[in-house]
Amino acid sequence: MDFYSEKVMQHMRKPKNVGEIKDADGVGKVGNPACGDVMFLYIKVKNDRIADIKFKTMGCGAAIATSSMITELAKGKTLEEALKLSRADVAGSLGGLPPVKMHCSNLAASALHAAIQDYLSKKGVALVAAKRVKKRR
């Protein structure tokens, strides 16, 4: 098994923005317990910006570190900007992930996109958002 970068270990030891937002504007849930990783991501939106963001994750070191990193990357960004964040951005900001983890535990970007979609669909712009996400991939 490849080892984690120091940055991953830092986020693993002291993850940022852990928790739940009770009155979240959008919630993204991704993963599967049978695969070992599940992430719930909560966002609060103000003036089209991510004003607050929190996560709850069950998973390995990479799953926790990517969750923590995406909250740092997304906080304060406009929805447009946040939708552009990719799995590669998350992995890159963490100084890379072991190759096997790129596929299985790098769920955070998907969770963020799902949370934004959830927010937009509540506002009735689901289709636009869905298309936008597809195009970015």
Add this chain to the structure above:
Amino acid sequence: MQGLRRQRPPDLRVKQEVILMKVYLDHAATTPVDPRVLAEMRPFFSQTFGNASSLHSFGREAKEALELARARVAKLISALPDEIIFTSGGTEADNLAVLGGVDSARGKKVVCSAVEHPAVLEPCAELGRRGFERVLLPVDREGIVDMHVAGRARGASLVSVMHANNEVGAIQPIAEIAKFAHDGDAVFHCDAVQSAGKIPVDVRKLGVDLLTLSSHKIYGPKGVGALYLRKGVKLKPIVFGGGHERNLRSGTENVAGIVGFGKACELALREMPRESRQLYSLRDRLLKKLLAIDGAALNGPRGAKRLPNNVNVSFGAIEGEGILLGLDDAGIAVSTGSACSSKKLQPSHVLLAMGRRPEQAHGSVRYTLGRSTTARQIDFTARKTAEVVARLRRMSPFKPGEDLSGVDFGGHHEEYVE
């Protein structure tokens, strides 16, 4: 003098903070070489370095050491010295047993338990690719081969069942299974890598034809193992060359390693009664403390059906790799059945065979105790585990005990093309 006086005394307070209590609880993975073993090995690198096949004095000295080691290894399992074949380790011995022990004249069928180590499972799979029928014997919830299904071994050329499981420490009813295999004319192999040196292994009482041992699991060096081959049982080599080890394992013998293995066997045999008593007590102490953690569940049997040094617990709603890394930060070394720590990204096949759900396998942690484990280390480990589990639970979207079967939010196997 002036300069000397000005030197600062060492700051002991700072030093003490640096010294972290290191707790090694992964003895099923490997063990440190016992200093007494190392001392015995030392002369065989540069002084008594001869090739055991050479006729001159250098060779004869090496040969003598080799044969002493062979006798010591044999004694650990109540075998005869000429029933021992040295190999490069447990994996090679397992491969030699399975691939060299089958004989299609006895039937094109090979049988092993579902909880075998990959060193047995994979050569069996290879036989499957070579046209053999391959049968996996299921195990019960404790990981023990169900004798009700032993009928599936009928018509086999070779049956292989491990003595004790490496993950959950379940001890198999080998004598019964061997008897069953022999009723059907099969050769019976037993992987005793985890049990040897921890519980008595007597090849006659077990009734095995072939039995695998590994040096580095019993405080010997890595890279050495042995296959016991009962007199009269036919075995074909899988390595060809100069005809060493009675033509069954060619290649110049690793004399220093084998000498160490022999010493390790001698020590294991001598210290087993005292050591196992201590291990049983420490094992149950750890077990009791870990099971007091909310949502914790034991994997594998209790009492005498379990290896004296193995504890395996699933913690609900969290994942094993996170626990492993958290404990590692505290200086504690353990292992996990989580997919994340396996090269194949699959959760433990042993726990799945025992009927555990994938998420329970992902959340499993194995603690394997050893010769140097103390009660203080056990208490420290239990306390740290509770802390790490609590920390990860605060991060988890689930609660311990929550039923997660069928839960799927997707996104896992999203086309990943970036």
